[in-house]
Amino acid sequence: MTRTWRIGELARAAGVTVRTLHHYDAVGLLAPSARTDAGYRLYGPADVERLYRIRALAGLGLSLDEVARVLDGLPLDAVLERQLEAVDAGLASLGALRERLVQLRRASSVDELFETMEAMEMFEKHFSEEQRAAIASRADLAEQGERDWAALIAEAQSHREARTPPTDPAMLDVARRWRGLIEQFTGGDEGIRGGLVELFREHGPERATRGAVDAELMAYVGEAMRHV
Amino acid sequence: MTRTWRIGELARAAGVTVRTLHHYDAVGLLAPSARTDAGYRLYGPADVERLYRIRALAGLGLSLDEVARVLDGLPLDAVLERQLEAVDAGLASLGALRERLVQLRRASSVDELFETMEAMEMFEKHFSEEQRAAIASRADLAEQGERDWAALIAEAQSHREARTPPTDPAMLDVARRWRGLIEQFTGGDEGIRGGLVELFREHGPERATRGAVDAELMAYVGEAMRHV
């Protein structure tokens, strides 16, 4: 007589729950090779081995259906290859999600969150994934850049309110630095510059800058740029 | 009168299914602000805005319950932070899964697969995650290493069959190269060397090397090493 295990013993030894073994029995994945008169399940060594294999395959993320088919002789390589592709797809989408979450962490109110998300959507429409990666890789520069932009916009705004002529040396200097920050953002990439131009053309400066620059200010700075 | 949308129109415009809108209504997440006499749902601008926000938040991987709570005023930062942690956990486990799958792709039969998985389990028991990462980072070396090991083991085996004494210069050379390959595997890391020793002590050379080296060959090489 070889050793047998009752369901609770096997569950404890294998690190699964009794319910899991019930489930495997119900779906026909692992039926105990014997029962007592009272109906108690009795698992033999072959059952234990099969359970071990089931757990191993399930641990690779296969569905119980796939596990059953593999144990039934379905060729492995294709299954593993498909599973690897699925995992890679999962990694890619989780990675993208992570990126978005990190960006959004800065938002402090629900309204600001949605503004940021809307901006991200516009942004994604106008830049390819590759371009976005290039921009993101300069993320630390970008934070400094945000502060630089805020300061420069404020400077331009105060000139406009003081009615400084666009051809005034001070405004020409603002225009030059403005151009420099754009240059810093695009990193000299023509594709990114093109996306930026489209973004402003389609949505206007007000939406593209989320209210930081209105149409008048944009025109004023643009005029100064033409004189640089 | 402001514009209203029937359920199909809204679904098409928002890129969701009618069933989804039914579901949101059923769980109380988005109830249309009006109905026609015949019971047709009529969505107003505020409903459209709410749907937009629901989709945005759900796109961040939040459950509909969490979405509802956030739209109800639950502070965002904690939610986003928790979500980011969850995503990171997901990335970590998918990453580990991916690693295992890549390793297992080499197995060609189900039996070989389980042998490999068993080996991986032993391996994981004896090396910390950090140590495994260190070993994996030398993965390209490892492939070359596998071939080197196979050749060296074959060489030692033929000496044993030819009854070359362990103190013979040829065997001393084998022992030196053996030590070199171990050195290459551990990368000079004492912790990894310790894990290796435990692995062999607990399971014996036969299982530790998956049959490549039996106890006798191990003793023979060990003897030679003592004379180096």
Added chain:
DNA sequence: TTGCTCCTCACGTCACGTGAGGTGGC
């Protein structure tokens, strides 16, 4: 006899998909 283990239903999970059977609207 008393715990302990086991048994078989059967509902719940999560965000919908997918019919089934029936009725307004142009």
Added chain:
DNA sequence: TTGCTCCTCACGTCACGTGAGGTGGC
């Protein structure tokens, strides 16, 4: 009148978790 849109059930998904109510075994 004929399509088309809409309505309300209601079951199915995936791998079990969690009771409920009842019975062998030491």
